[in-house]
Amino acid sequence: MGESGWRVHVDPTRCIGAGICASYAPAHFVLVDGLSRPVTERIEPADAVLDAAESCPMEAIVVSDAGDGSRVAPEP
Numbered sequence: 001m002g003e004s005g006w007r008v009h010v011d012p013t014r015c016i017g018a019g020i021c022a023s024y025a026p027a028h029f030v031l032v033d034g035l036s037r038p039v040t041e042r043i044e045p046a047d048a049v050l051d052a053a054e055s056c057p058m059e060a061i062v063v064s065d066a067g068d069g070s071r072v073a074p075e076p
Contacts, residue, residue: 003066006045008038014060021052021061028052029061042066049073 008028010021015036021029022036025048029036043049053061053073063073 003042005066006043006049006072007041007064007066008043008049009041009062009064010036010038011060011062014058016058016060018057020055020057024052024055025049036060 010029012035017031017034017036019031019036022031025046028039028043028046028049029052030039031037049063050073053063054075056074059074061074062071064071
């Protein structure tokens with residue numbers, strides 16, 4: 001049985017804690033010790049998460065398809 005939904009990852013080596021993600025998608029991102037973290041790694045698709053990933057100034061957020069691992073955002 002395949003996986004559905006998305007996986008959200010924040011690269012802690014790239015994140016600068018700008019907080020844009022937490023502003024765009026507060027149900028999906030929190031700041032911990034000044035860096036962003038996903039509330040949960042596996043989510044149902046949500047436009048707010050795409051907006052957050054596309055708006056991250058450091059491209060620290062990667063959203064991928066949970067089934068095949070293909071990148072959803074940010075666009076390459």
